[in-house]
Amino acid sequence: MRQTQSSVQKQSQPGNNAGGKRLPGRPRSEQARQAILRSTSRLLQRTGFAELSIEAVAAHAGVGKATVYRWWPDKGALVVDAFASSAEDELHFADSGSVYKDMSLQMNQFLAVLRSRRGRIVSAVIAGGQSDPGLIQAFRERFLRPRRQEAYQTLRRGMERGELPRNLDLDLLLDVLYGAIYMRFLIRHAQLTEDYVAEICHLVLNGATKNGSHPPRSTKRTVGGGNGRNGKLGAALT
Amino acid sequence: MRQTQSSVQKQSQPGNNAGGKRLPGRPRSEQARQAILRSTSRLLQRTGFAELSIEAVAAHAGVGKATVYRWWPDKGALVVDAFASSAEDELHFADSGSVYKDMSLQMNQFLAVLRSRRGRIVSAVIAGGQSDPGLIQAFRERFLRPRRQEAYQTLRRGMERGELPRNLDLDLLLDVLYGAIYMRFLIRHAQLTEDYVAEICHLVLNGATKNGSHPPRSTKRTVGGGNGRNGKLGAALT
Amino acid sequence: MRQTQSSVQKQSQPGNNAGGKRLPGRPRSEQARQAILRSTSRLLQRTGFAELSIEAVAAHAGVGKATVYRWWPDKGALVVDAFASSAEDELHFADSGSVYKDMSLQMNQFLAVLRSRRGRIVSAVIAGGQSDPGLIQAFRERFLRPRRQEAYQTLRRGMERGELPRNLDLDLLLDVLYGAIYMRFLIRHAQLTEDYVAEICHLVLNGATKNGSHPPRSTKRTVGGGNGRNGKLGAALT
Amino acid sequence: MRQTQSSVQKQSQPGNNAGGKRLPGRPRSEQARQAILRSTSRLLQRTGFAELSIEAVAAHAGVGKATVYRWWPDKGALVVDAFASSAEDELHFADSGSVYKDMSLQMNQFLAVLRSRRGRIVSAVIAGGQSDPGLIQAFRERFLRPRRQEAYQTLRRGMERGELPRNLDLDLLLDVLYGAIYMRFLIRHAQLTEDYVAEICHLVLNGATKNGSHPPRSTKRTVGGGNGRNGKLGAALT
């Protein structure tokens, strides 16, 4: 199988090797590993996936090319690790008691990532993933899935509170919400702003919520009150 | 500026040269041009954008490398041309009198393209476009925009018929509808089926429509009647 | 078979291609070829065969590595060509009417080559040839054999003049004469001087000549008269 | 200075350490040392000097690379040691009362070594020595010199017996005799047989002997009688 997990598992740092004994030989240089990942991130903020060369990463990190290849089988795996290690503990969901609030908050955080220099890495991973199945798989497993897991809980809480219909296909809803963001991010046919995110939520969640009460944040349009009892869903979802 | 228009403009086929006279010298070989585009498409169905080499295109087309470079400045322009010339007259919108029907029909056609061998070219263009601004621009201008223009008309007809609120942001709606497709197409975290398309339409359009009467096609879920009185939109859109 | 002939044969300069037509494609750059050979020679005078890198040759010649590999299959073939092209028209035999004089003259010329900067190339070829059969074969065919052919004639003239016995094994004689030079050149256990050459000739040829009259040149040792009547060969050779 | 002596001197085996005390720490593993030398010999019989890698030696010997480097400074020193340890007690000279017999016997033994699998090591050492001065020096000091010392005695006995002229340059004579062998061994332009050795001796020693009476062994050529009165040496040597 492809090396999509962090390389940490092949040879561990002391103590990181759960039950077993240390592998023989000189242990990997955590310093080198981090320098490589840091350089990869840095370089990816300047160029795209295709333009990134292992040669340049190694040189920038002050490391031999072989050291890179020892731990990552190819550019894709390296880029995924670089991405994952720079986005690990972000983009969590809050629990405000409102699906609308929780979702739009997280979507705005995601937006901020995409618009930051790290957004280049996301587009690099998706781009690279179009010809490297392992790369897009890693993106799914290491980035998308953990966030979806959290999102499911957020949405289920909404269901339990009656904000969402119980038979709603959660992945469908998430695809609709985030797909709009990904599309604009990748195709760049229009601005990717907080208003845009707000409007997505408004369109989708007010349509999908029993009472479409949550106005898009920071829109100038009159908001008309966040009343709990109105705003019915289309028949199919109720 | 970048060569995103077809190379036809540098030296035209006989008769294509509006007012002027024929340029001196041997005219370009239309045969070569088509062989190159055909080979590009063919090879892109086997590999991704990054893996496609001009060298291989030329060899496969039985053409000198210089002939490729004479007419296309780089791989991106070539790929866009190959894509455009293979998708020119497709994906039009019908006018059935129902936004729901028109949209879901076209989305299903689009889906069919993505799932066909030509879908590889779409993903190649989007992937390549992440590091080549001209490439994604060409995708927008030569593929996305024409389709959006048609979509606007379809949606405006819907507005006129009262199926859609008049202040609806059309690009937002289209991003939500198509973004979900693009996302699943690019990230491949779930199946890209006709049911999926139907459910997108149902969720978004029934939510976004004043009376969400159109059930998703061929879904097993009990649809519960397209009752006209419920399915309100959020205040912002009504 | 191995590429030991000059690369000239794969694609010829215009006119060099006896009967046939020109090969298609851009013709080889004679300039590049010579730059490469020149750089090879130059670098070999600074280092040995093992230390010579194609990388360095290409860099020094201002040429791409691939250009080197296009015309020479490996370092050995390149070094042989460099050696041959720098030693082509040298080391001929005179015809003075005396085997002794002709041989010792040529041997001294050879000595001069070995002691010059080009001697490094000879030792490089022999060294490299110990693990590359094609390399030592090329040395034999392109350097040793032509000289031996000339030497045979010189020795046969000596036979006809009665200076040498008619049943003498010419290769044996040449191995004995030159072997002593090669040995001292390669093992470096003693000085390789003109006196040494003179003494070899004196020992071998005066022993092998019917009348060993030629004294070693410039030796301090009392020579005791080059009397024509003594110095007979052993019975086997007379 | 270069490590050309056996590594034994750095840290001795127990008991080998003349007056002093045992060095502290774990003593070197004689087993490892021998495994390394054995592997070196074995691998050198398959490839040449340039192709031999310390990496491969260590792996083949089941030894860490560092252990090799601890005891030998470089490949040359290792190869010399491997060669010396596999040829230590061979190639001695007999004392038959005849220079001709003693020399040709030893030369044939030498020939046998060259033609055996160990001959590869000799050529490797000479080849390597062309770019590593220490290597060829070690070859001289540890292989050539001891044999020459013995050869001097053999030849001096011949002088005392009157078989050789007293003013003969011994190194010159040995170079002529052995040079012919080395040359054919290294350049491989002709077979290296016992007949060849016999003919060298016949040509050189019968020429260099006062009466060239010893016919080459097993030669087909009619020898025409070892007549005692002719076969004089050139004046310089008599």
Place this chain on the structure above:
DNA sequence: AGATAAGCGAGACGGTACGTCCCGTCTTCTG
């Protein structure tokens, strides 16, 4: 008809990066 001009296939050119091998050094644990 001949001159001029550009496109054609082929493939060599100077380069860059690839992924691998080995260098000689180092850092760990075990004996």
Place this chain on the structure above:
DNA sequence: CAGAAGACGGGACGTACCGTCTCGCTTATCT
């Protein structure tokens, strides 16, 4: 402390393509 193991920074390997160029040849228009 030596030893096996094997990672480290580094350098060269031989290959694949890059985009440009130089060939001989072909196909056109312009004298």
